Structures are given as structure tokens and as C-alpha cells.
Amino acid sequence: MVLHMTTDVEEYCALALAPVAGTGYAALPEKLLALEQELSTKERRGAAPFNKRLLIFLLQEFSLSESPWKLPKCVALLYGAQLKRLQFTATNKPDRYFSFQNDPFRKDLAILLHRLIPFGAEFANPHSGIPRSLAIKGGPRQAIRFLRATAASRGTRPFLELHMHPEVKEAFHPAGWLECYEHLADFLQLNPSLRGVQSTSWFLDPKLVRVSPRLAYLREVPEQCGAYILFAGADREGKSGALATSPTRRRLYASGDYQPRLFTRIWPVAHILRRQWRQFQPPSGRD
Template sequence: MAKTGAMGQAAPTIAPARKLLTAARKAATAAVPPEGVAALAALKNEVAALRPPSHYQSFGPAIAIAQGVLLGLGPEAFAGAHALAMIDAIEAFAARQPAGGYPPSILDRFALSYDRILAKIAAADWDGYDRPGDLLWKDLGLATQRLMPGGARVIEPEAHLPRSLIWRGGAGQAIRAARLLAGGTGPYLCLHTHAYELEEFNPAGWEATFHRIADLLRQRPALKGVFVGGWLYDPGLPAVTPRLGFHRALTLPRGAATYFYQRDGADSLAFAKSETRRQAFEEGRYTPEQHMLVWPRKPLLAWDAATRT
């Protein structure tokens, strides 16, 4: 079914398989005990009202109260209730999407993400959904369209650069950041890593993600570009982990720039999956830094036009 946009044009949409939706709803319903029905209803009502550009980790007090009740009933009840709220949001995709809809490349990714979420729920796989946390919040964000799937990253639809970039990285960065921010802090697209969506976490997937971002920028002229932050954009990273250098190699020669944000310590996420990086840190050869990579609209679209096949 298509949704009609503000100008009378039909906005393409998606419709997950009814069989998968039914199986997911059955498994989620079975996880919520009768004493959780009232909290479930409150949670579903509040989730139904969530809309972008509110942040995917932002919840009102009514949701927090319902979540507290459900958590007290056990991890399965907490997971099942959130799963039911996600199913409702996914079924209402057409009504929830923005007036202009989404580019086909992003719709394709929504379809893949929703199949993954619904299959997980149908299998009663509550790992990651059974407690408050990033995995659940990001899948809930995708279901409510407060996040968009991009491939290698999920995409926050409207974010703003921090003005603190001006003073975080010395005089040279202050000048560059001031120029960047002279036109305003946003809106930008903002990228986030999602542990459930890593199948394109490679050079080809990184490039494909930015082509999808270009589709969004063309559709949404108010967006100033895209940014992403973290240790993956540290200029010192390729020296210890060369295979991750693609995060900077694609973008920096084509109009993107990085801005120092902060220096990490022994608890850095850079060490979560790499003893090599931890050893380099302990030997004094590597100190992870968080940098913000910003690719403004004009050079990104120029790259896309020159390289799209």
C-alpha cells in the first residue's frame, strides 16, 4: 500500500510478510504475563507517539514508569512488551513515515531491518531486548523511524554538531570548526554503529552507505551533510589496525574533515574487540582518540554523482 505525500504524490512504503508478523506477535504476546497487561498498554500508547527527530534514546516519564513495572515482572515480560510495541510501529510504517517518504535505497534497508527484527521476535530470542540498553533502543528506534537503516550504520535523521568542536582541538581546529559552524550547527544526518546491523561493516558497505546518504540529502534539501563520531575516525588508528583505515580513506580526500573531540583511556571501546590495540596502548604506542568526521552536503553529493554506477 502506498502513502500519499503532502503534494499528492504517492510515497512508496513497505509491508512485511503477514506470516512473519503473526508469528512475531504470537511469541511476544506469550512473553507478557496477565499482570503486565496494563503496563504493556501504557508502553504501547507512549511508543505510538514517538516520532523523529526526537532522539532514539529519549523517553518520557510515562514510558519509564511502564518500563519499570515490566522489568519488575522479569526479563521476558520486558522484552515481549517492547517487541509488541515494535511490531505495532512496523505495521504502521506507511502512516508513520514522513510526508515525502524515503528513497528506494533506504526503503530496501528498512525491509531488511524489519525482517531481522521480526524474525528475532518470532524465535522468542530475547537477548538484547530483555533489559534497557543500546541494542533494544536502536531496534526500537528503527521500528519507530527515529533511526533509519543505512547499511554500515544506522542514521539519525536530524542532529546538530556540537559547538564545542571550536575549542576542543587547538587553534587550527578552532578556525576550521568556526568556518564549518558559521552556517549553523545543523540539521545534519548523524551515523551510529548498531551491533545487530554489521553485515556491511566493510569498505564496500561503507561506500554503499554513503550513496544511500546521498539519496537522503537529495530528497531533503535542508540537510547540511552527515557526521559521525568515535574512535574509528582517529588518525592514529590505521597505524595499529590498518584494515579499519577505510573509514577515513573514502571520505577525507573527497571533502570530508575530522575534528578532535576527546582522548580515551583504558576503558575505551577501541579495546573491546582487539587485544592488539590494548597491547599497543599498554606499551605506549597508541592512545585512542575520538574524532568527529563531517562530510558536508556539497562535496558528498559531488562524490556520489561522480562514482555512482
């Protein structure tokens, strides 16, 4: 069945509100995914007009009161900037942006569906867990660290899982991250079912300090404040994002002098609530 904009766009949009299987931020109902794929191949402009309308529909339907989580004021305020950004996105981005194959667009939808929560420097999926495969990826010492991390967290799920949004970079700097940690702590304090924070990234690699020393704070501050950093795998094809913005890293990768590696951060909630990062630099606006 081919949808027609004049008759079925409302049905298309409403599908996004249906129950969905899966815990990832990008999860969407299977019927919606199938219809988007059909539109992408059969309509002249693809699915972009429908997806623009979908974004506008979700903006109109969005309500903070429908969040399944208790939101501290500092986090609730962050939604205002995101809603303004998404209103601009809906009318100013080119058609190619409005595709389910475009991860930033999927993240936009996830924000409006309460599957990603803004924390400033990054966003968090509150339905994540720690993969047990980490225990066997770094030898016996890592296995011991994995057990210590999960014991300190009192389980492997649910965790807040951090994700970067390439359209939201204004707080991605040392002071912005300290503020992000404060927001995370405030949120975790109100939602005690969560075990902590986890994320996987190339910028958590201890060896990155030799290549991009200005990014060392991204690993060092959490690690000094009780986070466990575990090896998650090599990025042999350079697709992790490590090469996206740095000519230096691209040059070193091309010459064989830099190999991006992925590391996972496991930060137990009890360690986060100590707020030990305040020893480095008090976030602005805090007593």
C-alpha cells in the same frame, strides 16, 4: 502502579507513539521509560515480555509512508531487510536483549519510530547537530577548521548523525561504505533542509592507521571527499568500542602503546553531493 500483561500491555505499547522531547535516536516518552523501569524491578521476568510485545506492535504499526522524510528508492529498499531482521529478533533473542538499557534494542525501536534511517553500513539520526564545543577541543587550528566546516555546511543543524548497529554488520566493509555514501547523497538530494552528515568515532582517529591500517579507509575516503575531521576527546577508559573486537588493540591498550581517541567527522552536503568517492571504486549496481 504495577502493570499486568493481560490488561495493560496495549497501553504500554501505545505509549511509544506519544510525542517525545529530545532529538536523540534513543528518545522515548517519559511515562514509557518510567513504566519500563518499574517493570524491571517488580516483575519476575522484568520488562522483557512487554518490550517484546512492544517490538511486535511497532512492526505491525510501521509504515514507510509515515516517514517525515522523502526516501529515495535505494533507502526505502533497505527497510525490507531491517523489518525481516526485527521480526526474527522479536521471536529469537533472549529476554536480556529486550531492555531499554540495551542500546541495540533502543536502536531497533528507533528504526520503527522513524528516528533512525538505514543507509547500509550504518544508520542515521536525522535530528542531530554539530556541538559547538568542538571549536575549543583541539587548539586554534581546530577552531579555524570548525568555522570552515560550519561555514561550508551553512549552519550547525540539522545533520544526519551516523550510528553503528552491532546487529547489522554485513555492509561494514570498503565497498559497503561506498554504497552507503551513495545512499546518503541520494537522501540528502531529496531533503535539502539537512546540512550534511556528521558522526563521532574512534575509527576516525588519524593515528589508528599505525594500529589497524585496514580501517584507514573509514577516515581517508570521507576526508579526501570534503569531510572535516576534528578531535572530540580521549577515550581514557576504553569504552568507545575500539577494544571490542580487536585483540591487537586490546593488547596495545593494555601495554600503554595505544590510547583510543574520538574524532568527529563533519561532511557538508555540498561536498557529499559531488560524489567524489566514485574515483576510488564504483559501487556495485551503479552506472
